[in-house]
Amino acid sequence: MEILDILIIGAGPIGLNCALEAEKHNLTYLIIEKGTIVNSLYNYPLYMRFFSTAEKLEIAEIPFISTAPKPGRQEALEYYQGITRQKNLNINLYETVLNVTKTNGVFHVQTSKSAYAAKNVIIATGFYDIPNMMNIPGEQLSKVKHYYTEPYPYAKQKIVVVGSSNSAVDAALETYRKGADVTMIIRHGEISKSVKYWVKPDIENRILEGSINAHFNSELVEITENSVIFKDENGNTQEIENDFVLAMTGYLPDFAFLTKIGIDLQGECLNPFYDPETMETNVPNLYLAGVVCGGKDTHLWFIENSRIHAEIIVRNIVSADT
Template structure:
């Protein structure tokens, strides 16, 4: 059976960067991606704009060319998928990894399609697939979504947006401008400091003029077919007429998968155990890259500040290979 030096789980920007670094080092690699290349970005809202400038999203020495001051979803897909095509990276798309098992000095990585043998594994799976649930009555209703694509289906409807960060603000503004009657629910007394600086004045002015209503210091208690019940900090309950709910409450990595391969997680923060110099976990031969390193704090790592994870990992693998020769 073919044996790889490294198998990379996840074909997003950081997984792609690991593949590029592997090629530079002459390592035999394979990337397994459960969806398309840059799958999380593919599922972002259609008109999403990145906070980072294009140069901060670049991989290796490959320029990210765009006329936009801040690149959007389509720009990023063209860039990252273009790298995979032009470099002919060894990526299997639509092949989800099910298990990773240690077999003597190797790992057997199994998908629904095949089994692979590798000396090392890199997990670069991101966090966009598992919503951070509110765990309230009615969250399972079809009118409730933790994901958002575009605003046009909500014109003339009562839309409730839960959250205070960029995703919630973007949903509120886009659906409002497409004719929805928008209400927001924010746990604290203001929007998140991380809201994009060019968007903050827009949302604050829409709230000030009354175009978008916001309940600060409040949370969603329950959801029914026609109403959403909010609970204010004072304990007061408020019923808000409603057709659709966007719970933009964030996402978390697949902690169950990490634990299944033997990676130790902090009981509270869920931050995995790894060496920041090499990115190797407590399981010898398994490495982490990208936002998956942050545990519950998914704002800790993002593309621009985790691009160097690939170089750290592949450098460590190169030294490990040299030491055995």
């Protein structure tokens, strides 16, 4: 079996950047991705726009040309998938990594389709694949959605949106404008400060005028076939009619996988251990790149501030080999 210099798990923007950096240094590599190229971006809401401008989403100094000040999902898909085609990156899609073990200084990677060997492994798996569950009765009902794509299925329906982050606000505004009766259940006392600055006044004004109902300092406690039950800010239990619940409660890295392959998780946020100077974990030659580095704090790392991880990692690998 060929022993690769680097095996990269995850074909998001940062995983692709790691591959491009490996090519720059003539290192053999393979990306393994359980979905399509930039799979998380593919599963974003159809009309989502980034907070970042195009140049801050660029990798490998390849220009990202956008006609809008803030590029959208489709432009990002064209950009990153276009790079993959243009550079003919070595990538296996729709293949899931099951386990990573290390013997005599070599990693053995078992997937759903094959097995591989590598001197170094980079985990660039992001966090979008596992919803942060509410763990309440009724959450398993088919009317509960942890992913939101577009507003059209919710026209003329009674919608509850859980949360107040960007995804929750986008879902609330878009479904309202397509004729849904929207209620937001928000655990905190205000709309999240992290909401895109050009969207925040919109949602606050819709709430102020009563177009969108909002219950602050409130918590959903049960979901039934035809209603939801929540505790309001006074501790009183309320029940309202409901057709769909959009639970925009965030997403988490695959902590079980990280633990399984030997990475130490620390603190309340389950921050995976790594050396910020090299991005190397407690397992020698096993590296982290991108938003997976933040544990539960998924707002810590973005494309624009984790692009540098590829250069840091490959520089460390090259220096160790010389």
